[in-house]
Amino acid sequence: MKTVAKAKTRTVDRPTYHVGHLDTLLLDAARAMLEEVGPAKLSLRAVSARIGVSPAAAYHHFDSRASLLGHLAAQGFRELAVAVEERAATAAPGSLLREAALAYFRFACRNPCLYQLMFGPEFIGDESAVGLADARTRSFTLVQAVIAKDSGLEPGSGGARSAALAGWVLGHGLASLTIQGRLERPEGLTDDQLVDRALQGFAILFGSSGVSGPA
């Protein structure tokens, strides 16, 4: 409780001024409100009010609303990477693609607004958040590694990169369409079933299941 020893004037406790670590308080409040109202309507004023601080206070910790949102997005990329990583670690080789896709898709479904923020235009022009570019690159590198591992391709080769691109497109396409409700999903279809269906579709389009075979 006795936080600062160097308090040389006044009473020890000052409950009127909000003390330190306002940045994390802001971030936490924003994260909580994000899933309530969505990325577009998340206002700096509202999150400031939520933690009982003036609207201007945030500007001592973040450059702008976009910057705050950028930090949130970076958090998201880190969590997404972890989720995929964990799942990929305990997956049987051969089913790695499916497991990674499942983990990716579940993360998006469980944090729809955060996911929208990560891949949406909301915090464009930020990029200042050092963590963002890193976290994003790390996510992509991870996908690449998972894909390369399962397909037995030389990591870094052209094939591995094309495959990683495809994997990323698959995960994001499905997640994005689902979250935005643009899919005409048959009712009663679980998340896992939807992923399997998409994988099945790709197998039909690109596989040996009778598409291209001249046989």
Place this chain on the structure above:
Amino acid sequence: MKTVAKAKTRTVDRPTYHVGHLDTLLLDAARAMLEEVGPAKLSLRAVSARIGVSPAAAYHHFDSRASLLGHLAAQGFRELAVAVEERAATAAPGSLLREAALAYFRFACRNPCLYQLMFGPEFIGDESAVGLADARTRSFTLVQAVIAKDSGLEPGSGGARSAALAGWVLGHGLASLTIQGRLERPEGLTDDQLVDRALQGFAILFGSSGVSGPA
């Protein structure tokens, strides 16, 4: 010019009041501004000002900003469908998937903000725009038809629907990631090359290489 014959009072021309078809004027102005400022910052006030009309005027033609945006999105879905349709019509069987993907991707790249609007959360809650649901359904149906045609699947069958899902995911995933700049695209790579690369990646992931790619 002499629009109304029943003008029984006053002078025939009234250049001070903005006359009729304000709805299409609004829509056109919004469409133009959309690609300038993006869906998030497209304000009803600004488009009203652009055509020299009061901010409140728009509410006699649209329920809300979301509704205006919904109409714009519907326009987009119709244009997208046309673009894919045209391309698909003049494509050699076997390369239909690639041609459709190219058309889809190009439309998105040429109208990035419109595309973002169509698949973004900006006009959620609208749905009132009758044209929207229709236009969207029509787009999806078209993709389904194209896919089914090329893969030789029974239209309406489970396989055809899975394949259509995959096709949709492919197109949207690639377009969305590209437009949002989340892709680490090697410089100098053209749109077409990017599409081919993704197709190649899918071919690697899901089976035989070289389904419909070039050589």
Place this chain on the structure above:
DNA sequence: ACCTGAACACCGTTCAAGT
């Protein structure tokens, strides 16, 4: 160093009132 109050230039939306 950290936060507040007040202001500025914007929003979407409503509603009485004008023509």
Place this chain on the structure above:
DNA sequence: ACCTGAACACCGTTCAAGT
């Protein structure tokens, strides 16, 4: 019927001023 003016309740952002 169609449009305006003025108002309400919001925004993001800045900046002098307080502690």
